Amino acid sequence: MTAPPFTLFYTDEALHVLGDLDTPAHAAKLKKTKKALRLLRDVGPKHPGLNSHKYHSITGPSGEGVWESYIENRTPGAWRLWWVYGPGPDALTIVTIGPHP
Numbered sequence: 001m002t003a004p005p006f007t008l009f010y011t012d013e014a015l016h017v018l019g020d021l022d023t024p025a026h027a028a029k030l031k032k033t034k035k036a037l038r039l040l041r042d043v044g045p046k047h048p049g050l051n052s053h054k055y056h057s058i059t060g061p062s063g064e065g066v067w068e069s070y071i072e073n074r075t076p077g078a079w080r081l082w083w084v085y086g087p088g089p090d091a092l093t094i095v096t097i098g099p100h101p
Contacts, residue, residue, distance in 0.1 A: 004044040007091045008037060011061070014094040029071075029079065033097060036071045036081055040092060045069060060084035060095060071097070 010018070021030040036050060045052035050069040060066050064084050071079040077099040083092050 003090075005042050005090075006040070006044060007088070008041050009087065009091060009093040011093065011095050013096045017097045032071050033079065033081075036069060037094070040069060040081065040083070045092075055082060058082075060093075066095060 018030075018033070020026070021033060039047045039050055040052075045067065051073065052067055052069040055066045055068040058066050061084070064086065066082050066084055069081045069083065071081060079098060080100050081097055082095045084095060085091075086093060
């Protein structure tokens with residue numbers, strides 16, 4: 001990994017969630033999600049608002065470490081992004097998006 005900006009890749013599951021959010025009923029959640037993705041891409045995981053940290057409960061598709069970044073905070077059922085580094089040095093793969101378990 002070098003430095004931002006990063007190229008974002010998405011798993012099928014993450015793309016499915018983004019598609020489900022693309023409705024008028026979920027417009028506010030989609031806007032927050034797009035902002036978090038933009039910060040992750042342009043500024044990187046170290047942006048303080050993302051509060052990115054390693055997520056120890058699961059591993060990525062190839063056994064790599066999964067990271068969690070905030071979409072929302074201090075909200076019941078706050079949403080998160082789960083992602084892994086790669087497939088290249090300046091890339092992040094969004095594994096899934098959803099409410100904090």
